Amino acid sequence: MSEALLSIAGLSKSFSSAGRSVAALDNVSLDIAAGKTLGLVGASGCGKSTLARVLLRLTRQDAGSIHFGGEDWLALGGAALRVRRGRMQMVFQDTLASFNPYASVGGVLDDPLRIHEVVKGPARRAEVARLLERVGLPPAYASRSIRELSGGQRQRVAIARAISTRPSLVVFDEAVSALDATIREKVLELLVELQKEQGIAFLFISHDLAIVRAVSHDIAVMEVGRIVETGNTGSVISAPQSVAARALVAAVPRLVTARLAEE
Ligand SMILES: Nc1ncnc2c1ncn2[C@@H]1O[C@H](COP(=O)(O)OP(=O)(O)O)[C@@H](O)[C@H]1O
Numbered sequence: 001m002s003e004a005l006l007s008i009a010g011l012s013k014s015f016s017s018a019g020r021s022v023a024a025l026d027n028v029s030l031d032i033a034a035g036k037t038l039g040l041v042g043a044s045g046c047g048k049s050t051l052a053r054v055l056l057r058l059t060r061q062d063a064g065s066i067h068f069g070g071e072d073w074l075a076l077g078g079a080a081l082r083v084r085r086g087r088m089q090m091v092f093q094d095t096l097a098s099f100n101p102y103a104s105v106g107g108v109l110d111d112p113l114r115i116h117e118v119v120k121g122p123a124r125r126a127e128v129a130r131l132l133e134r135v136g137l138p139p140a141y142a143s144r145s146i147r148e149l150s151g152g153q154r155q156r157v158a159i160a161r162a163i164s165t166r167p168s169l170v171v172f173d174e175a176v177s178a179l180d181a182t183i184r185e186k187v188l189e190l191l192v193e194l195q196k197e198q199g200i201a202f203l204f205i206s207h208d209l210a211i212v213r214a215v216s217h218d219i220a221v222m223e224v225g226r227i228v229e230t231g232n233t234g235s236v237i238s239a240p241q242s243v244a245a246r247a248l249v250a251a252v253p254r255l256v257t258a259r260l261a262e263e
């Protein structure tokens, strides 16, 4: 087996609330190969977003290690971390809250290009147009305000922002959960295309197995802070081993939608 792009080992994180300690992550270990999608699925409150936040260095772990692109990711700090942040990007669910609502679409996309020095000077404007086209939006949208966009359009801008720094991993946390079914399908198709084209690895998080299976090569099932099952998408769905995986499979009325990732 080739070395994983991302390797998480023994990750733990507890929160204390009302004098009690809640283990949001309990000895979590996961690998993601370059260019592949790992779907992380589990009931609400099982610790998925905590895992995403620790990965993105927004929440500090209690224990465990993360190796990303061959480096000890949790040991990086200061300038070394800032320089590398563009390699791992994130798309959240609540798109309006993850933008400055008064920003323009062009401004949202220009910021990371400038900060991470992806392209310089006047070339940034052309790069913003290229990014918008790539996610299926007219380049003229650069001058629009974020508030004028629909939920699906905002999520396309969030995807464009995430890929602007040419990351090797993007974490999607319930990124399509709030979209209508037809719009969601289109966004999932875009993600699969972008992955094939650019070789980006995805950690695709959702409470909904039907969404996860559409894009994931492998699936990890989480239950109260622990990974209880991992395997390739087909085998987890056709022969779930854990109680949690069986419950998730049983909760999906119809698991016959196209498996986009398998084409
Ligand atoms: N900042 C926090 N302070 C206290 N408890 C938290 C915090 N963030 C998450 N938790 C708790 O950790 C557990 C996992 O939460 P979360 O990672 O958001 O789950 P999920 O994303 O799977 O719904 C839950 O019990 C949640 O209440």
Ligand SMILES: [Mg+2]
Binding pocket: 048, 049, 050, 173, 174
């Ligand atoms: Mg969550």
